[in-house]
Amino acid sequence: MSHAIAKPGAEVRLEGIGKRYGAVQAVKPLDLVIEGGTLVTLLGPSGCGKTTLLRMIAGLEQATDGRLFIGGRDVTLLPAGARNVSMVFQSYALFPHMNVLDNVAYGLVSSGMRKRDAHGRAEAALETVGLKGFGGRLPSEMSGGQQQRVAVARALVLEPEVLLFDEPLSNLDARLRRSMREEIRALQQRLGLTVVYVTHDQSEALAVSDRIVVMRNAEIAQAGTPEELYSQPNSVFVATFMGEANRVSGRIEAIIGDRARVALGGLVLDLPARGLPAGPVDIVIRPEAVRVAAPGQDALPARVARATYMGSHAECHFETEVGPVFVVAPRTAARLRPGEEVGLVLDPEGVVLVAP
Known part of the structure; x- marks a missing residue:
């Protein structure tokens, strides 16, 4: 039965x-x-x-x-x-x-x-x-x-x-x-x-x-x-509650259709505008959307604060002109030394504009 x-x-x-x-x-x-x-x-x-x-x-x-x-x-x-x-x-x-x-x-x-x-x-x-x-x-x-x-x-x-x-x-x-x-x-x-x-x-x-x-x-x-x-x-609030997120301030300089031209320190990014007007904007950057590279014109200048070996990956903290940035990087990044100058390259997939 x-x-x-x-x-x-x-x-x-x-x-x-x-x-x-x-x-x-x-x-x-x-x-x-x-x-x-x-x-x-x-x-x-x-x-x-x-x-x-x-x-x-x-x-x-x-x-x-x-x-x-x-x-x-x-x-x-x-x-x-x-x-x-x-x-x-x-x-x-x-x-x-x-x-x-x-x-x-x-x-x-x-x-x-x-x-x-x-x-x-x-x-x-x-x-x-x-x-x-x-x-x-x-x-x-x-x-x-x-x-x-x-x-x-x-x-x-x-x-x-x-x-x-x-x-x-x-x-x-x-x-x-x-x-x-x-x-x-x-x-x-x-x-x-x-x-x-x-x-x-x-x-x-x-x-x-x-x-x-x-x-x-x-x-x-x-x-x-x-x-x-x-x-x-x-x-x-939702961004930071749904996982690790860096919150930095930027500025929408122009809206073209549904895209926004955004100034983040010395970088200019092209991102979905999400209905936001030109002016100051909060930018959420996911830690896995940042790649550590040599300093360069398409990268955000950064200085290593600390890098920690976590086995499968490294957790790195950087000081930048737009504030502190936390990055989840390949474990080899654990070899970075405090004070070292690097560039941070952003993957637009993990960068989101939200209302300030």
Whole structure:
């Protein structure tokens, strides 16, 4: 007898959703559509509103503004248990006195399902997350990564329309985090789940997401695909939150069509104008978009501040006329000596204009 584990994911639609605690606006009213079967990450610093937003989707917080639809159904006023969503918490929240099978089956049994049927579904869920045969163990007999999978199985067994993750990997070490995020992504794609995932780790967000929603000060700063947010940030905040970025000041001297002629120190660059007017402009330069060369007319003059050998690459800090510039370079660049004069050649692909 086969057990279905998850239905195709449902669309989540937020219309003017907001949350106030007295005079404090935890989430300013916002609109957001999460397409069915996609993984969308809410990314941002502590206190930006991402977890409050997740808890409103879960029904653990009541929205004070707007309406919330899951699969086309208005669930704004429904309690958590009536929403058909499941949440995986940072702490996993497993019952230490129950074995793994009973932990996974708990939600089904408590909602009235016969224990034998619930155990059958729980076995199928454990197999889905790669834990076939682990049902008899106690949580304390399992590693952090295995406990994380049990928490995912417990959420999956309820066949939710939407699966919610709140900082699910923050208790794991770096290597395990990397393999677990790949597992979560593969599972989401295989089952066609709708997943809303909260993290403050941008590499995690880049690795798992179809779309990323960057939040700041209780509102959406920018939403888009990982590639859009990395290569076309609309603010310095988004640029620096989506990875390492040098922020320097330049000047748009002329706009020709949709291109801008930009003065950066002694260099003149031709870049996408992105709708910005002539005048002062902030320029974001990705560390991997800079090549270290001999001083020359098409290079930004720079002086080595320090160069650090990192195994697979070198991390170099330079002083330039437009400010400090951090560069990720081939490991041979670690031989550069402080005070040495070099030229920095910029790859336009990694240089972006943003409004000051």
